[in-house]
Amino acid sequence: MNLKKLKSTEGYKTMANGIWRDHPIFSMVLGICSALAVSNRVDNAIAMSAGVTFVLVATAIIISLLRRMIPIRVRIITFMIVIATFVIIVDKFLKAFFPTISTAIGPYVGLIITNCIIMGRAEAFYIQNNLRLSVLDALSNGFGYAYTLISIAVLRELLGFGTLMGIRVMPEGWTNWVVMSMAPGAFFLLGIFIWLTRTLAKID
């Protein structure tokens, strides 16, 4: 299959939308809370992205399979219960296998439930599309969320703690730029990230 043909398939369009054009964070501005709060260390960011991607894919599978059975009036609460169930799984998994990360990101795991990315994609996409496209959409949105979170986390951990994944990277004389590991650093870096990507993607 040549590239032009590939580019016109629905699957390709769905993936391109999730990763770049309708990117959940800089284009749709969804899921900002967790992107800001959990990006102070790289391992937290990886755990959070994995959790969100898992919940996205699982929700996509359930909602797209049940889409003809869900009454339209109670769809929001249905989404919430499905999402909350998978969030409990993520929470228990982190508590059992990664207890340090689990205490570090504490309530933010539970807040995946109200992460607007999942709710937004379920409402806008999974309720109308088949299983294959929904899973593709979930994977690409999860990836879009993950690369944002991890690239901000790399900068914040490097500047705020002088480490990467807990390993010392900065030279001896480096003094930790503490503000970067706190809330203001998160706001500034995400603001700059949104500016850069929006300028590159030419979104207003």
Place this chain on the structure above:
Amino acid sequence: MVHLLTIFLAAIFTHNIALTYLLGMCPFISLSRNINTATGMAFAVIFVITLTAAINWPIYHLILVPTGSEIIYYITFIIVIAATVQLVEMIMERFFPVLQSAFGIFLPLITVNCTVLAISLFMVLRDYTYFQTVVFAFGSAVGWMLAIVMIAAINEKLKLIGDIPRGYRGAGIIMIMAGIIALSFLGFAGMVKIQ
């Protein structure tokens, strides 16, 4: 036992829910274009957060803990929040139509405002008593209001100047403003201590 006033002040200034815990960002970005909208949303948030925290505490400590079913507390909390919002909306429509027209449109949005769920989760994590929970919820909501009204005020002034670089329009500039405000809130650190 932490004093109630300490919890209240900490929730507004040193541990502000928006500027320290970075929660409630979606309405922060979408509803901070003008002060009236921001204030309307903030009053609705104060009301709903205090009410749901006051309902969730007895449900968690008197029903879920004795029956050993803490594992489902996420689902329980989110259903309680959604049901409360729905109920408040119906009561307002029936008995207080004036209030309904003032901030009725914000109510459905509150279900997905992460601050509401976050307050209930913090309540469990920190083992607050009933009164501590209510004071903490009210204080956090007031702190959130302080933050969003400040951002909305700056946004209104910015509209008069209106020369923001392309990529910064909308969400980007709000992030930078929130960063500067959060930086100034660091000045409150040490005023009160919790935990």
